[in-house]
Amino acid sequence: MTEPMNRQYYLASRPTTLPTPSDVPFRDVPLPEPAAGEAIIRNLYISLDPAIRGWMSEANNYIEPIAIGDPIRSSVIGRVVKSCSDLLREGDIVMSLGGWERYTRGSAATMTKLDENSGIPLSNFLSVLGPTGLTAYFGLLDVGRPLAGETVLVSAAAGAVGSVVGQIAKMQGCHVVGIAGSDEKCDWITSELGFDRAINYKTCGDYQAAIQQACPQGVDVYFDNVGGEILDAALMCLNKFARVAVCGWISTYNDPDAPGPKNLWQLVAESVTIQGFVVLDYQDRFAEGVEQLASWMMAGKLRFREDIVDGLDNVLPTFLKLFNGSNNGKLIIHNPE
Amino acid sequence: MTEPMNRQYYLASRPTTLPTPSDVPFRDVPLPEPAAGEAIIRNLYISLDPAIRGWMSEANNYIEPIAIGDPIRSSVIGRVVKSCSDLLREGDIVMSLGGWERYTRGSAATMTKLDENSGIPLSNFLSVLGPTGLTAYFGLLDVGRPLAGETVLVSAAAGAVGSVVGQIAKMQGCHVVGIAGSDEKCDWITSELGFDRAINYKTCGDYQAAIQQACPQGVDVYFDNVGGEILDAALMCLNKFARVAVCGWISTYNDPDAPGPKNLWQLVAESVTIQGFVVLDYQDRFAEGVEQLASWMMAGKLRFREDIVDGLDNVLPTFLKLFNGSNNGKLIIHNPE
Numbered sequence: 262m263t264e265p266m267n268r269q270y271y272l273a274s275r276p277t278t279l280p281t282p283s284d285v286p287f288r289d290v291p292l293p294e295p296a297a298g299e300a301i302i303r304n305l306y307i308s309l310d311p312a313i314r315g316w317m318s319e320a321n322n323y324i325e326p327i328a329i330g331d332p333i334r335s336s337v338i339g340r341v342v343k344s345c346s347d348l349l350r351e352g353d354i355v356m357s358l359g360g361w362e363r364y365t366r367g368s369a370a371t372m373t374k375l376d377e378n379s380g381i382p383l384s385n386f387l388s389v390l391g392p393t394g395l396t397a398y399f400g401l402l403d404v405g406r407p408l409a410g411e412t413v414l415v416s417a418a419a420g421a422v423g424s425v426v427g428q429i430a431k432m433q434g435c436h437v438v439g440i441a442g443s444d445e446k447c448d449w450i451t452s453e454l455g456f457d458r459a460i461n462y463k464t465c466g467d468y469q470a471a472i473q474q475a476c477p478q479g480v481d482v483y484f485d486n487v488g489g490e491i492l493d494a495a496l497m498c499l500n501k502f503a504r505v506a507v508c509g510w511i512s513t514y515n516d517p518d519a520p521g522p523k524n525l526w527q528l529v530a531e532s533v534t535i536q537g538f539v540v541l542d543y544q545d546r547f548a549e550g551v552e553q554l555a556s557w558m559m560a561g562k563l564r565f566r567e568d569i570v571d572g573l574d575n576v577l578p579t580f581l582k583l584f585n586g587s588n589n590g591k592l593i594i595h596n597p598e
Numbered sequence: 599m600t601e602p603m604n605r606q607y608y609l610a611s612r613p614t615t616l617p618t619p620s621d622v623p624f625r626d627v628p629l630p631e632p633a634a635g636e637a638i639i640r641n642l643y644i645s646l647d648p649a650i651r652g653w654m655s656e657a658n659n660y661i662e663p664i665a666i667g668d669p670i671r672s673s674v675i676g677r678v679v680k681s682c683s684d685l686l687r688e689g690d691i692v693m694s695l696g697g698w699e700r701y702t703r704g705s706a707a708t709m710t711k712l713d714e715n716s717g718i719p720l721s722n723f724l725s726v727l728g729p730t731g732l733t734a735y736f737g738l739l740d741v742g743r744p745l746a747g748e749t750v751l752v753s754a755a756a757g758a759v760g761s762v763v764g765q766i767a768k769m770q771g772c773h774v775v776g777i778a779g780s781d782e783k784c785d786w787i788t789s790e791l792g793f794d795r796a797i798n799y800k801t802c803g804d805y806q807a808a809i810q811q812a813c814p815q816g817v818d819v820y821f822d823n824v825g826g827e828i829l830d831a832a833l834m835c836l837n838k839f840a841r842v843a844v845c846g847w848i849s850t851y852n853d854p855d856a857p858g859p860k861n862l863w864q865l866v867a868e869s870v871t872i873q874g875f876v877v878l879d880y881q882d883r884f885a886e887g888v889e890q891l892a893s894w895m896m897a898g899k900l901r902f903r904e905d906i907v908d909g910l911d912n913v914l915p916t917f918l919k920l921f922n923g924s925n926n927g928k929l930i931i932h933n934p935e
Contacts, residue, residue, distance in 0.1 A: 321834070322867045497658070507865055521858025528844055528874030530659045535872045537865030
């Protein structure tokens with residue numbers, strides 16, 4: 262039997278627009294030995310998130326940029342194949358910060374053990390019970406702080422974060438309006454997820470008029486994943502003391518010359534708060550979040566879609582689906598054993 | 599004796615850049631009679647604030663735009679000359695929302711009586727004990743929420759708001775850095791007001807480098823009166839969980855094509871909160887604010903400058919001093935009896 266090799270998709274150059282195969286080529290390298298305290302996992306699921314595009318750039322960010330030559334960083338679920346730690350045994354399933362690679366080596370202390378036999382599909386721990394679900398949970402409840410009867414507007418509303426935001430907002434008794442990029446997505450969030458209204462931003466024409474029509478009482482909380490022109494339009498529809506929760510601006514990631522929002526004057530005109538956040542800010546409350554999300558999920562109150570694509574070698578073209586909206590739910594690479 | 603006439607500077611057309619005498623001409627009109635519940639006051643002091651420029655535009659704002667044909671709105675202190683209300687008597691001194699005019703007619707219930715013999719100069723109720731002092735007080739303590747040992751950066755730091763912000767921040771035990779537009783102003787805020795460092799933005803060169811040098815621990819609270827390029831530079835110097843308090847963006851008021859900030863990505867990178875506010879949001883706490891500001895003033899802990907210009911007919915050229923920074927403290931028109 263030959264020594265297993267580790268296929269890695271790594272950052273060869275920093276993309277300025279959409280990343281290409283020359284920015285993110287692959288290499289096959291020997292599997293390293295774990296040092297004391299480390300484990301090596303065989304990655305089974307790799308999470309593809311818009312944030313990864315930010316880490317490819319050298320701009321200041323909430324975690325270090327990916328270094329040139331390093332594998333593309335992402336959340337993964339894998340099976341331990343070698344362990345030099347008492348914390349993990351061969352065969353354990355863990356969630357970890359890993360990469361676009363077949364095997365990841367890391368400190369066992371930073372890996373979270375998952376129960377393979379809980380009845381919950383492992384991929385759920387990268388979606389509704391993972392970073393995107395937790396982003397929605399803390400971002401809406403802690404940053405957006407919606408009150409019953411208020412209007413919550415969500416962009417990228419059929420996405421992994423936005424779809425959960427809208428459903429939690431409905432549970433808070435809010436009027437919930439989602440913005441998405443196809444009639445099918447709009448139909449899904451209203452018919453299946455219980456959003457009150459949906460706006461197809463590709464066909465609605467004037468964004469501001471469309472938001473005003475869907476939010477006749479104005480907007481109290483805007484959960485913004487998108488930025489750009491939709492943010493500018495939403496700013497014009499905010500009520501006094503509205504909150505804007507921002508966890509990313511996907512419309513700007515591949516456009517270094519994207520202009521800043523024009524309508525920020527609304528902050529003063531309506532005493533608005535715009536708050537940026539990342540899910541890592543809430544690390545010490547993850548257990549609370551997962552427990553609540555899981556209980557809603559078990560009770561059938563939280564629906565979600567996962568768009569699972571087989572094969573590590575599909576990772577880059579699959580990642581790019583995030584930026585044209587052609588993904589259909591939380592995007593995950595499955596790389597079966 | 600002839601019937602007294604009321605000279606009014608009124609909005610004839612909405613300026614797109616700096617207002618000109620043709621945008622704000624004057625007229626002499628007969629003094630109206632007060633209706634039941636109203637009083638007429640002879641304006642003695644007229645407050646000139648950057649916010650007034652915003653009210654001249656038709657953009658959405660925290661109060662209605664000034665209607666075409668109406669006197670320019672501003673805070674005033676005046677003496678009651680006629681009253682049709684039990685609340686006020688002829689001779690009383692009041693603070694009120696008034697206008698750039700010799701006499702203002704208004705509801706007596708909205709006028710606040712002041713004690714002419716308290717030993718506090720009346721003009722102080724338009725500056726340190728008035729809207730600008732209260733803006734500083736609530737904006738810093740309630741929106742900025744600085745902790746002892748944190749770094750507070752203030753733009754327009756020699757202005758009526760910024761100078762008070764910096765002194766209150768020093769009382770909170772903060773490292774305080776001010777940005778101002780002349781060496782004289784920089785000298786005043788450090789030597790007289792106790793700011794730790796000052797940046798002359800007209801001579802410092804690269805804003806970001808200058809802020810980084812003056813704030814070696816980064817910026818935790820940025821109190822922003824200015825917007826534009828200085829905001830963009832300050833955004834790059836913010837610490838994790840920094841707060842940006844915004845009560846106006848004077849650099850943009852006379853430039854309808856001013857681009858939006860380029861560095862808002864810092865909101866997500868550093869989990870920053872930008873909060874817009876206006877002093878009217880705190881109306882139910884004005885008494886608390888005035889009491890605290892007055893006690894600091896009496897104790898010699900709060901210094902301030904007033905730039906008082908005599909003569910209603912100087913109102914427009916005096917107002918324009920705000921926009922080239924040639925005022926020297928809180929700008930007030932004095933129109934003696």
